[in-house]
Amino acid sequence: MAKRRRVGNLLALAVLSVVVQRPMHPYEMASVIRARGKDEDMPIKWGSLYTVVGNLEKHGLIEDAGSSREGARPERTVYRITPEGREELADWARELVGTPQQEHLSFEAGLSVMGILGPDEAISLLGVRLGLVEAEIARRRAALERDAAVLPRLFLLENEYDLAVREAEATWVRTLLEELTSGAFPGLDGWRAYLATGEVPHDLTGL
Numbered sequence: 321m322a323k324r325r326r327v328g329n330l331l332a333l334a335v336l337s338v339v340v341q342r343p344m345h346p347y348e349m350a351s352v353i354r355a356r357g358k359d360e361d362m363p364i365k366w367g368s369l370y371t372v373v374g375n376l377e378k379h380g381l382i383e384d385a386g387s388s389r390e391g392a393r394p395e396r397t398v399y400r401i402t403p404e405g406r407e408e409l410a411d412w413a414r415e416l417v418g419t420p421q422q423e424h425l426s427f428e429a430g431l432s433v434m435g436i437l438g439p440d441e442a443i444s445l446l447g448v449r450l451g452l453v454e455a456e457i458a459r460r461r462a463a464l465e466r467d468a469a470v471l472p473r474l475f476l477l478e479n480e481y482d483l484a485v486r487e488a489e490a491t492w493v494r495t496l497l498e499e500l501t502s503g504a505f506p507g508l509d510g511w512r513a514y515l516a517t518g519e520v521p522h523d524l525t526g527l
Contacts, residue, residue: 326379330362336409345396381405438515
């Protein structure tokens with residue numbers, strides 16, 4: 321079971337992961353997080369950045385390290401990570417890497433109610449999804465190959481994993497589409513009859 325974090329927003333994880341390297345002001349934190357693509361690795365709500373930074377400071381995970389000024393811009397507070405923040409970051413990383421957690425994805429939710437759409441519409445929608453996923457796979461594979469030429473593999477592991485997951489999804493959707501279009505998917509006749517009559521198939525009435 322996931323631990324209850326003092327600041328559980330994943331943006332807090334991203335902030336800690338960049339300030340562990342050097343003190344930064346919030347604007348710089350956001351720039352570095354974006355530059356490293358961490359906003360693609362985890363859901364981030366940028367509007368809550370200053371709230372998250374404030375909560376991290378409140379809970380002793382980062383602290384005020386002074387202020388900086390760039391040109392005519394107003395002074396910005398610079399924050400550095402505390403020993404407690406380093407410990408929290410390491411513990412959080414251990415949990416995320418070592419402990420599987422159930423992540424409820426929107427696609428899983430859609431599959432759970434796909435029966436209301438009917439086979440023909442499901443085939444059409446899955447075909448559209450497969451095309452989009454394959455395009456995204458091509459884009460991410462090209463980006464990974466480009467980044468691998470300049471970055472150590474250690475900093476690209478999340479990109480490799482994301483690509484592998486998307487490729488697995490494409491393979492699974494492709495197989496499902498083949499079963500649906502060929503008629504090999506079990507219960508297709510009952511599914512179509514349910515859409516036509518509204519009556520639950522006999523083999524499902526006892527469930």
